[in-house]
Amino acid sequence: MGSWIAGIRRRLGRALPVLCLAAALGCVPHDRGRMRFDVPAQPAASALNAFAMQADIALIFSYDLVAGVRTPALRGRYTVDAGLARLLRGTGLAHRRAGAGAYLVCAPAECAADRGSADR
Numbered sequence: 001m002g003s004w005i006a007g008i009r010r011r012l013g014r015a016l017p018v019l020c021l022a023a024a025l026g027c028v029p030h031d032r033g034r035m036r037f038d039v040p041a042q043p044a045a046s047a048l049n050a051f052a053m054q055a056d057i058a059l060i061f062s063y064d065l066v067a068g069v070r071t072p073a074l075r076g077r078y079t080v081d082a083g084l085a086r087l088l089r090g091t092g093l094a095h096r097r098a099g100a101g102a103y104l105v106c107a108p109a110e111c112a113a114d115r116g117s118a119d120r
Contacts, residue, residue, distance in 0.1 A: 034077040044069040044091060048105060051087055055080045060098060061105035069093065 039050045044066035052059035057080060074087045084095045084103060094111040098104040104111070 033079045035080075035083075036077050037074050037083050039071070039074040039087060041071060041073040044071050044093070047071040047074075047087060051084065055083065056101075058098075058102040059084075059105065060102065065107065066093065066105070 035055065037051065037054050039047050039054065041047075042050075045061075045063055048059055048061055048066065048071075051074065069091050071087050071091055072089065074083055078086065080103070081095075081097075084105075088095060088105070092107070093105055094108040095103050095105050096111045
């Protein structure tokens with residue numbers, strides 16, 4: 001009976017590091033806040049609404065500001081900030097965080113001015 005227990009201890013001793021590593025990896029998110037986006041190229045208002053729905057965020061923007069603007073397609077895994085920056089690339093628009101789960105799309109000068117006043 002003693003050798004049977006010793007055999008189990010040896011097997012557990014070899015398996016324990018693997019089990020600990022597996023448990024640790026299971027607790028760490030692999031994508032670090034990234035989510036999948038699939039937003040086709042389209043008018044900015046439609047693209048921003050689709051992005052907001054997929055990201056589950058509140059996205060604040062003026063329809064007048066984005067009128068006539070088209071966004072490129074956004075497909076892949078991104079954080080909300082990186083995805084929104086990529087979606088707005090080349091449009092002449094910028095974004096900033098406006099609170100927990102909320103973002104504001106604005107002209108770059110307005111976003112910079114808002115950041116400056118928020119820092120005071």
